[in-house]
Amino acid sequence: xxxxxxxxxxxxxxxxxxxxxxxxxxxxxxxxxxxxxxxxxxxxxxxxxxxxxxxxxxxxxxxxxxxxxxxxxxxxxxxxxxxxxxxxxxxxxxxxxxxxxxxxxxxxxxxxxxxxx
Amino acid sequence: xxxxxxxxxxxxxxxxxxxxxxxxxxxxxxxxxxxxxxxxxxxxxxxxxxxxxxxxxxxxxxxxxxxxxxxxxxxxxxxxxxxxxxxxxxxxxxxxxxxxxxxxxxxxxxxxxx
Numbered sequence: 001x002x003x004x005x006x007x008x009x010x011x012x013x014x015x016x017x018x019x020x021x022x023x024x025x026x027x028x029x030x031x032x033x034x035x036x037x038x039x040x041x042x043x044x045x046x047x048x049x050x051x052x053x054x055x056x057x058x059x060x061x062x063x064x065x066x067x068x069x070x071x072x073x074x075x076x077x078x079x080x081x082x083x084x085x086x087x088x089x090x091x092x093x094x095x096x097x098x099x100x101x102x103x104x105x106x107x108x109x110x111x112x113x114x115x116x117x
Numbered sequence: 118x119x120x121x122x123x124x125x126x127x128x129x130x131x132x133x134x135x136x137x138x139x140x141x142x143x144x145x146x147x148x149x150x151x152x153x154x155x156x157x158x159x160x161x162x163x164x165x166x167x168x169x170x171x172x173x174x175x176x177x178x179x180x181x182x183x184x185x186x187x188x189x190x191x192x193x194x195x196x197x198x199x200x201x202x203x204x205x206x207x208x209x210x211x212x213x214x215x216x217x218x219x220x221x222x223x224x225x226x227x228x229x230x231x
Contacts, residue, residue, distance in 0.1 A: 032216075041222050042223070043222065044162075044208070049218060051220060091160065093160075095162070102210040102215065103150065103212065104215050104216075106219060108161065108162035111161070
């Protein structure tokens with residue numbers, strides 16, 4: 001199956017700093033990628049849909065100025081958490097859609113654990 | 118708006134036994150897709166099984182099968198011959214079409230008792 005990678009797998013940053021998380025589709029070109037946030041023992045919450053070459057579509061309640069998403073190429077989307085605070089600590093997961101699939105097929109990255117101190 | 122409900126936060130099953138995880142959903146669409154995803158302790162999301170609403174036949178993948186009741190908007194997952202490696206969070210999910218986002222239920226944590 002298709003592979004999606006995320007980097008870093010875990011990151012610790014100080015409050016007030018920004019941190020960037022990368023999501024790459026390794027063996028297919030992904031025109032659409034998704035960013036999720038997952039709190040401990042909870043479900044995945046969709047944050048935004050990222051389309052290559054255009055602005056991301058954010059879900060209601062997600063601060064677009066705080067969670068900057070860039071999808072500059074068909075294999076890379078980035079999520080930047082700006083001016084991070086402890087409440088931004090969470091597990092962030094990306095997924096990528098295979099545009100050649102005739103059915104909804106999203107491949108998930110392994111996730112990034114963000115800890116803000 | 119579409120919703121996915123999993124009413125069992127946790128379940129336990131003896132190794133080698135069979136367990137059924139429940140899921141209901143709400144939609145006004147006639148064509149859509151339903152999924153069961155597994156999230157083991159590694160937290161990597163793994164697709165277990167997919168069901169297309171227009172197909173009457175229940176999907177099956179080895180020890181995993183679904184009971185899809187379209188009129189009742191029910192989509193349960195049956196795991197046969199449970200194995201220790203089946204211990205994980207299981208998420209039921211819905212998607213309207215190929216280009217739509219996936220909506221997840223709250224999940225059911227499955228414990229396998231040796």
